[in-house]
Amino acid sequence: MLExxxxxxxxxxxxxxxxxxxxxxxxxxxxxxxxxxxxxxLIKTLAGIIPLKVGRLNRPQxxxxxxxxxxxxxxxEFAFNPRLTIEQSLNEAWGANEYQALFDDFDIExxxxxxxxxxxxxxxxxxxxxxxxxxPTTQFLLCDEITAHLxxxxxxxxxxxxxxxxxxxxxxxLVVSHDQQLLQVLCESITSLP
Numbered sequence: 001m002l003e004x005x006x007x008x009x010x011x012x013x014x015x016x017x018x019x020x021x022x023x024x025x026x027x028x029x030x031x032x033x034x035x036x037x038x039x040x041x042l043i044k045t046l047a048g049i050i051p052l053k054v055g056r057l058n059r060p061q062x063x064x065x066x067x068x069x070x071x072x073x074x075x076x077e078f079a080f081n082p083r084l085t086i087e088q089s090l091n092e093a094w095g096a097n098e099y100q101a102l103f104d105d106f107d108i109e110x111x112x113x114x115x116x117x118x119x120x121x122x123x124x125x126x127x128x129x130x131x132x133x134x135x136p137t138t139q140f141l142l143c144d145e146i147t148a149h150l151x152x153x154x155x156x157x158x159x160x161x162x163x164x165x166x167x168x169x170x171x172x173x174l175v176v177s178h179d180q181q182l183l184q185v186l187c188e189s190i191t192s193l194p
Contacts, residue, residue, distance in 0.1 A: 007055030
């Protein structure tokens, strides 16, 4: 389980209270709120990037390899090193050959691997960003508005592929979005931040 309870973090000397949230493996939970209300701060805390000052964070422990809680950001162009090809970036995470099984599921073309991030579209990059987060050790994905800047067809394709993969591999998802309709379709429950 991934859970945060009675938590506060210290941001520049101010204590910020975070909402209680719990996600079980295989569960899909939604998170919505206005820009600047703390959604990304909550995600960074769940991912273990921002430490708690007060409260409790229960998260899977590293066994070996990558973090079992993967954070997928809204702007995939910032998720990749611009000096590396996509294949080199995938090799840093797990190994490009290991991702082969996911290429068809997420409509990824092999020729993209030889390109650098700036040579791909936002939708292509986000697909690659998602599969990079789908390591064998991944138990939870924190999806921070991952399709917000994409056209409706690409959004639908990405969410269909991701939901099928998450269900098959029993991965818990926290779906962050301003799109209430999307959250209602995908999620079992939705938490709103003020």
